[in-house]
Amino acid sequence: MELLIVSLASLLAGLVDAIVGGGGLILLPALFATFPNAAPATLFGTNKSASIWGTAFAAVQYSRKVVMPWRSLLPAAGAGLVGSVIGAWGVTQVDPDLFRKALPIMLAILLVYTVVKKDMGRHHAPRFAGSQEAWVASSIGLTIGFYDGFFGPGTGSFLVFAYVRWMGYDFLNASASAKFINVATNFSALMLFAYQGHVWWHLALLMAISNIVGSLIGTRLALKHGSGFVRQVFILVVLALICKTAYDTWINA
Known part of the structure; x- marks a missing residue:
């Protein structure tokens, strides 16, 4: 029964994550509810071991249908990897409690801005090109990568919003780019958890398969219905x- 619960949660998380991010909102609570006596770090590590595969498969699927800005995206992913490592180190030096208290307010501002700006993200009109785009994208990757390593919740949504608001992307292209950066930030976190022994590998394989299936479904829905659909899911997430x-x-503090 436990395997069934976490597998279904992983499938649904992969579906949501592939569209706009936020799959951890589904899978992590399911893991904590199913294994209430487990160490939190182990559940976080096991979550990463599954979600990284769904995100990676989503990234590949998007790259086959959407023109990917590789010249800016690869440096951004590299910067995200570095930022995530720095953030993971930072959390060992500073209490992230301030981030935790401010996060709902930050997300509320992001939501209101998106709802008010009804045309934002509906049309793909990149504001930068060449080396300038690479620098801006890398700045986004470094900043949100640091946040992912330091705290984490909502990373995919923040990436999508940043690409829409500052890069001029529509929601579909922003989500596609966000997936590649998210793979990099997830990878560094997973390596840290694995090195510390905080991954249940006997669950990881089954959850990864379920996450991939959900990811493939979510990617197809996003590609089929376009930016308007991704924007609606973004608002809900x-x-x-x-x-x-x-x-x-x-x-519940």
């Missing part, structure tokens, strides 16, 4: 993140 993080921070 961010709203769910606000509710979850606000409850964890202010009510």
Whole structure:
């Protein structure tokens, strides 16, 4: 029964994550509910061991249908990897409690801005080109990569928003680019958890397969229905993140 629960949660998480990010909102609570006595680090590591595969498969699927800006995306992914490592080190030096308290407010601002700006992300009109685009994308990758390593919740949504707001991408292209950066940040976190022995490999394989299946379904839905659909899912996921993080921070603290 435990395997069935976490496998279904992993499938649904992969589906949501492939569209706009936020799969951890589904899979992590399922893991904590199913294994309440497990060390949190082990559940976080096991989550990463599954989600990285779904994100990677989604990235490959997007690259076959969407023109990927490789000249800016590869440096951004590299910067995300570096930022994630720095963030993971930073969390050992500084208490991330301030981030935890501020996160629901940050997400609420992001949500209101997206809802008010109804045309934002509906049309793909990149604002930068060449080396300038690479520098801007790398700055985004480094900053949000640091956040992912330091704290984590909502990383995919922040990446999508950054690409839409500052790079001028539509939601579909932003989601596609975000996947590659997210693979890099997830990889560094997974290596850290694995090195410390915080991964249940006997669950990881089955969860990874389920996550990939969900990811393939989510990617097809996003490619079929386009930016308008991705924008709607983005709003729903961010709203769910606000509710979850606000409850964890202010009510269930």
